[in-house]
Amino acid sequence: MTDTYLLGGHALIDGTLARADIRLREGLVAEIGPALRPAAGALVLEVTGFTMPGLIDAHTHISWAGTAPMPRTLEGVRARAEHNLRRMQRAGVTTIRDVGSLDGVALDASGGPGRHAANQIVCAVGGHGTEAAEQWRGLPSLAMEASGPQGFRAAVRAQVERGAGLIKLTLNAADLEVTPQEARAAVNEAHRLGRRVACHASVPEAIDIAIDVGVDTIEHGNGATPAQLDRMARAGIVLVPTVWIFQRSLALARRADGGSGAAWPPPAEIWQARVDAHRDVIRHAVASGTRVAAGTDAIQGFPPDALADEILALHALGLDPIDALHAATAGGAAALGMPELGRLGEGAPADVVVFDGAPDDVVTRRERPVAVFQRGRRVR
Numbered sequence: 001m002t003d004t005y006l007l008g009g010h011a012l013i014d015g016t017l018a019r020a021d022i023r024l025r026e027g028l029v030a031e032i033g034p035a036l037r038p039a040a041g042a043l044v045l046e047v048t049g050f051t052m053p054g055l056i057d058a059h060t061h062i063s064w065a066g067t068a069p070m071p072r073t074l075e076g077v078r079a080r081a082e083h084n085l086r087r088m089q090r091a092g093v094t095t096i097r098d099v100g101s102l103d104g105v106a107l108d109a110s111g112g113p114g115r116h117a118a119n120q121i122v123c124a125v126g127g128h129g130t131e132a133a134e135q136w137r138g139l140p141s142l143a144m145e146a147s148g149p150q151g152f153r154a155a156v157r158a159q160v161e162r163g164a165g166l167i168k169l170t171l172n173a174a175d176l177e178v179t180p181q182e183a184r185a186a187v188n189e190a191h192r193l194g195r196r197v198a199c200h201a202s203v204p205e206a207i208d209i210a211i212d213v214g215v216d217t218i219e220h221g222n223g224a225t226p227a228q229l230d231r232m233a234r235a236g237i238v239l240v241p242t243v244w245i246f247q248r249s250l251a252l253a254r255r256a257d258g259g260s261g262a263a264w265p266p267p268a269e270i271w272q273a274r275v276d277a278h279r280d281v282i283r284h285a286v287a288s289g290t291r292v293a294a295g296t297d298a299i300q301g302f303p304p305d306a307l308a309d310e311i312l313a314l315h316a317l318g319l320d321p322i323d324a325l326h327a328a329t330a331g332g333a334a335a336l337g338m339p340e341l342g343r344l345g346e347g348a349p350a351d352v353v354v355f356d357g358a359p360d361d362v363v364t365r366r367e368r369p370v371a372v373f374q375r376g377r378r379v380r
Ligand SMILES: [Zn+2]
Pocket: 059, 061, 099, 297
């Protein structure tokens, strides 16, 4: 296989920007050095800016995201998912963690970024994940509803049998919907089967349960108290706050038309409260050392390739530019429990992105990559 050389630029390695050339070979980063000399016949890319690990979107719904109307056929939904994957990849996303898609769609997708998918959302009967069911009437469902500890265990097993690489569990919408016993049963069963649990918890009662039963990540976490964030930091639970989608939803809800295009638009006051809460949550997460991962949570009405918006939003709430990029690389890897991802080093997978500008430009101006490599293969 032909080697690829990225020459003349800088590289972002473990949070430090340094002058470095990079050689990719057989899907891996083979060599990083100050002045590599390409062999005859090698592919060479002159880097004017810097190279960094490929981005990880830690909270996607690939069968659901998109600004066009929801397709009415399964074929249409599958095409939408493939289209979303390609768009994300061109934006520099080389890995996604899909935390809920119509049954089978994310598992059956092909191409695009590396995919780690929960398949369906596991939730209470009529719980969070079922609200927008009208959008996929006649199609496979986004959610698998469960009741009682046995029911939650069975739902987790069903997702794993279908091929889920992780489990998505939702504990609340406006109010708590799942008992501590049900949550514990789901998490224990997932862990017994070697699957991590991404837990939607955004009110304090749900967040307490999530921490108590040992979930691996907390999604949104708007209502997290400082004490809860301290507990998360100590337990190594990763926070995937998805702040951009809340800010964007607030902007839509404020529009005169009431935010048409959003999946189920609550009034602006509710979005405002969630956005305000996130401000304090992110500030305390930074102070307490809680691990933060960047995720878009783009659903019906929102573009799939918005990770740059989430990175900028995290920066605006207090992460410095390098930490904001870290949230979209090593943070996502921590959410996945795959420390080999999200880092640039010899022997790491050759999932890398190249930018023309500096890290500050990428964060504050949402600069798009000039080149994207997926396991060493150039895809942009
Ligand atoms: Zn979500």
